[in-house]
Every structure is written in structure tokens, then in C-alpha cells.
Amino acid sequence: WWSKNSDRRLPPGPRPILFLGNVHQFPAEFQHKTFSEWRKQHGDLVFARLFQSKAIIVNSLCVAQDLLEKRSAVASDRPPMIFLNDVLGWDSDFGFMRYGERWRMQRKWTHLAFEKQAALKSYSPVQYRERAKLLSALLKHPKDYREHYQRFAAALIMEITYGYTLVSDDDEFFRRTQHAIQLTLNVGGAAAASLIDFFPIIKHVPAWLPGAGFMRDALVARKAVREHIDIPYNAVKYDVISGQAKSSFVSSLIAQHLKNDTLTPYIEEEIKGSASGLYIVLTTFILAMVLHPDVYKKAQEEIDQVIGHSRLPNLEDRELLPYIECIIKELFRWNPPSPLGLPHSLTEDQEYNGYNLPGGAIVFTNIWQMTQDTEFYPEPEKFRPERFQKMDNDTAKRTDPRRFIFGFGRRICPGRHFADTNAWLGITSIVATLDICKARDINNNEITPGAFFSHGIVRYDPCIERLGDSTC
Numbered sequence: 001w002w003s004k005n006s007d008r009r010l011p012p013g014p015r016p017i018l019f020l021g022n023v024h025q026f027p028a029e030f031q032h033k034t035f036s037e038w039r040k041q042h043g044d045l046v047f048a049r050l051f052q053s054k055a056i057i058v059n060s061l062c063v064a065q066d067l068l069e070k071r072s073a074v075a076s077d078r079p080p081m082i083f084l085n086d087v088l089g090w091d092s093d094f095g096f097m098r099y100g101e102r103w104r105m106q107r108k109w110t111h112l113a114f115e116k117q118a119a120l121k122s123y124s125p126v127q128y129r130e131r132a133k134l135l136s137a138l139l140k141h142p143k144d145y146r147e148h149y150q151r152f153a154a155a156l157i158m159e160i161t162y163g164y165t166l167v168s169d170d171d172e173f174f175r176r177t178q179h180a181i182q183l184t185l186n187v188g189g190a191a192a193a194s195l196i197d198f199f200p201i202i203k204h205v206p207a208w209l210p211g212a213g214f215m216r217d218a219l220v221a222r223k224a225v226r227e228h229i230d231i232p233y234n235a236v237k238y239d240v241i242s243g244q245a246k247s248s249f250v251s252s253l254i255a256q257h258l259k260n261d262t263l264t265p266y267i268e269e270e271i272k273g274s275a276s277g278l279y280i281v282l283t284t285f286i287l288a289m290v291l292h293p294d295v296y297k298k299a300q301e302e303i304d305q306v307i308g309h310s311r312l313p314n315l316e317d318r319e320l321l322p323y324i325e326c327i328i329k330e331l332f333r334w335n336p337p338s339p340l341g342l343p344h345s346l347t348e349d350q351e352y353n354g355y356n357l358p359g360g361a362i363v364f365t366n367i368w369q370m371t372q373d374t375e376f377y378p379e380p381e382k383f384r385p386e387r388f389q390k391m392d393n394d395t396a397k398r399t400d401p402r403r404f405i406f407g408f409g410r411r412i413c414p415g416r417h418f419a420d421t422n423a424w425l426g427i428t429s430i431v432a433t434l435d436i437c438k439a440r441d442i443n444n445n446e447i448t449p450g451a452f453f454s455h456g457i458v459r460y461d462p463c464i465e466r467l468g469d470s471t472c
């Protein structure tokens with residue numbers, strides 16, 4: 001009676017079945033779209049069960065702010081993520097860490113490096129240098145624009161984190177990171193792997209057992225993750241000790257702990273973890289501009305008028321280019337890079353709008369649904385930067401998708417200002433120097449790519465058909 005009664009106060013949701021709960025209704029792909037369907041039937045707050053685990057799906061910005069920001073003291077934990085942390089070895093990365101002292105220490109270091117204005121300003125020489133390399137690569141090999149964007153994003157992170165300058169497109173540090181992330185995504189997509197989070201005992205299944213192929217793949221991925229974490233760290237440590245390290249996030253942490261004699265194996269593991277993590281925004285930009293040449297032309301006119309033809313736009317020019325700002329907001333809204341964010345977890349029972357939200361429940365934030373809110377964004381499926389024009393300050397603030405695409409509360413993305421600045425720099429530099437046009441097929445007809453987006457919790461690539469042989 002008690003269990004039924006307390007269940008009655010749970011938010012509404014799809015009907016569960018015995019043992020599985022709602023697992024059979026959870027799609028393997030495009031979960032955010034299923035969550036939006038559930039919203040039509042059950043509302044902004046939906047309750048579901050994954051086996052015995054309880055899940056709360058938040059489908060509106062208002063509820064996300066009430067729960068994850070106003071009550072951040074009890075809504076900043078992460079679910080255990082046993083597969084990622086224990087099996088694949090991402091446990092020293094604080095993005096996946098449980099809320100607590102370890103997380104707090106790494107978050108504080110990252111805050112100093114990526115959220116303080118002075119630190120962000122000090123990165124501009126590296127940003128301008130990498131921007132020049134990006135433009136030159138795009139001009140020489142326009143067909144490989146995806147690789148160039150990946151390299152741009154990685155080069156910035158690597159330089160600032162480790163003081164390491166990528167030397168070529170085939171750079172071994174860059175490839176190692178890509179490899180670790182790709183293997184994680186591949187093996188993490190296996191159904192058996194996802195089961196480990198609900199039945200942790202599976203993680204003890206020996207890799208040699210018939211049917212345990214996913215464990216063999218996981219061991220390969222684990223080795224790649226370890227190398228991605230250890231090798232760059234060890235190189236920086238060697239440079240710090242031999243007195244030839246370039247200034248970077250990791251080198252300054254190592255130097256500080258060496259000086260205080262506090263560089264214990266535990267601290268070393270923490271520094272490695274905080275160092276491991278724009279390319280999607282830039283790829284979406286190319287897709288949107290191929291599909292909307294009128295928008296690209298207006299952006300070019302704005303840059304020509306304000307900046308002229310003798311120099312590239314610099315970060316100080318940002319406020320003078322309002323139309324570009326609208327394009328960036330619309331890119332973030334049209335294809336949010338992380339449509340479900342990262343899951344939070346409640347540490348205590350909560351009462352919300354008459355519902356009981358149980359402690360321990362996983363909270364999924366349906367960021368994609370927030371980008372589709374017709375009250376703020378009429379005809380949300382259309383790419384229309386003009387929707388952000390001619391707004392008073394209040395409305396501009398309320399409708400800015402950067403309020404939610406980077407997550408919520410104490411776990412909000414610490415790289416958000418850096419990612420936003422780099423997206424702006426990449427986009428304005430391309431608009432200032434290059435034309436973007438559709439590729440042509442062998443009969444010289446233009447190819448119009450479709451706006452299809454792939455799914456995923458942490459990655460969300462627009463699928464653009466590769467350009468043909470034309471140079472644009």
C-alpha cells in the first residue's frame with residue numbers, strides 16, 4: 001500500500017512493465033525525440049524506470065532551472081556511470097565524477113583556467129595563430145573541412161591544457177585523443193555495455209568468455225583511454241622537471257605541487273583527469289550556410305562594412321557585428337551539440353509541484369526540446385538567425401540558447417565561454433575570407449545536402465554529404 005501510494009505521487013510517465021520498467025520503450029538512438037513525444041502525453045516532467053533505476057526527464061527550461069539551478073545543492077551529482085568510469089577508465093575525468101571533494105578540486109582548477117576573464121584573454125595569441133592555420137587549410141583543401149575543424153578545436157585545447165603545439169594533421173597526440181574518444185563511443189553503444197550501469201556485476205564477466213566480445217572491445221578502449229590520459233601528462237611533467245616546459249594548465253599545476261612538495265600519485269591522477277575534452281558548431285555552420293546562401297551573404301556584407309578588407313575580425317570587434325551574433329545563437333539552437341546534456345542525479349528526495357522526486361533518481365535534461373519551444377522560437381525546425389534580431393535586452397537574454405545548451409547549475413559546462421569565443425573566431429574568419437557554395441556532381445548539377453543530424457549524448461555531428469570534386 002505504501003509503495004503504491006508513494007508511487008502515486010511520482011510524476012506521470014509511460015507505463016512500465018515488470019522487471020524491465022520502461023527499458024523496452026527507450027530507443028537506442030535519438031532518445032531526445034522520444035522524450036519530446038512523452039512530453040506531449042505527460043508534460044514537462046516525466047518519470048520512467050530503467051530496470052530498478054528511477055529516471056526523471058526534464059523537458060522545459062523552466063523546470064530545469066527550478067530543479068538543477070535553484071536546488072543545485074541536491075541536484076549536482078552524476079549517476080554512477082559504471083561502464084564509463086570503472087570499465088573504460090574515464091573515472092579521473094571530473095565530468096563523469098560523483099559530486100564531492102574530488103569533483104570540487106578539479107572543477108576549481110578548471111574554473112581558474114577556463115572561466116576567469118584574465119585567463120581567457122591570455123589565450124588570444126594561440127587562438128589567432130590557430131585561426132590562421134585553419135583558414136590556410138580550408139583554402140588549400142576545402143573538401144576536408146571536417147578534419148580542419150577537428151584539428152582547430154583540438155589544437156586549441158591541447159595548447160592551453162598541455163602547452164603542446166600540434167605539428168601536423170597526423171600529429172600523434174591528436175590521433176591518440178581521437179582514437180580514445182572513438183573507441184569509447186563505439187564500445188559504449190553496445191547494448192551489453194549499457195546494461196553494466198544497471199547490473200554492475202556484469203563488469204566482472206571475463207573477456208575470454210564466449211559472448212563477452214564487448215568486454216574485449218572495452219579492454220582495448222581502456223588501454224587507449226589510459227594512453228590518452230597518461231602520455232601527454234608525462235611529457236609535460238618531464239618538461240617541468242627539466243625546466244623547459246611551456247606555460248599551460250597542466251604545467252602550472254605540476255609546478256605548483258612540486259614546489260609545495262604535494263605532487264602525490266593522487267594529485268597526479270587528479271591533474272591528468274581534469275585535462276582530458278567546437279567542432280560541431282563549425283560543421284553545422286557549413287551545413288547551414290550551404291543551405292542558406294542568403295544568410296552567408298548578409299554576414300559577409302556586415303563584415304565588409306564594419307571590418308573592411310584589410311584585416312581579419314578580432315575578438316574586440318564582437319559587439320560591432322550583431323548579425324553574426326544572431327547566426328551563432330541560431331547555430332547553437334538549430335543543432336545543440338549535446339542534445340541531452342550529461343545526466344545529473346538527485347542526492348535527496350524532493351517535492352516539486354506536488355510530485356515526489358526520489359533521491360538517487362537520474363535526471364535527463366532534454367536540451368533539444370528546449371530549442372524547439374515555439375513560445376520562444378516559432379517554426380523551430382527552420383534555420384532563421386533573424387529570429388534573434390530587433391529584440392530588447394530582456395527578450396534577448398531570455399531567448400539566448402546559451403542559457404541552456406551548456407547545461408545547468410553547478411555542473412554547467414566550464415568550457416562554455418572558451419567554446420563560444422572559438423566558434424565566433426572561426427566563423428567570422430571564414431565569412432571574412434571565403435565563399436561557401438554547393439558542390440557539383442559529375443553532370444555539373446549542384447548537390448543540396450540534407451539537414452540530418454546524428455544522435456548521441458555527448459556528440460552530435462550534422463551528417464553532411466561529402467562535397468564532390470568542386471573547389472568552393
Ligand code: HEM
Pocket residue numbers: 094095096097107110114277278281336337338340341342343344405406407408409410411412413414415416418419420
Ligand atoms: C560548443 C561546445 C560545448 C558544448 C555545447 C558543451 C556542453 C556541455 C554540457 C551540456 C555539459 C553538461 C552540463 C551539465 O551536467 O548540466 C558539459 C559539461 C562539461 N564540459 Fe562542455 N561543452 C562544450 C565545450 C566544452 C569545452 C571546450 C570544454 C573544455 C575546455 C568543456 C568541458 C566540459 C567539462 C569538464 C564538463 C563537466 C563539468 C562537470 O561535470 O562539472 N566543454 N558541457
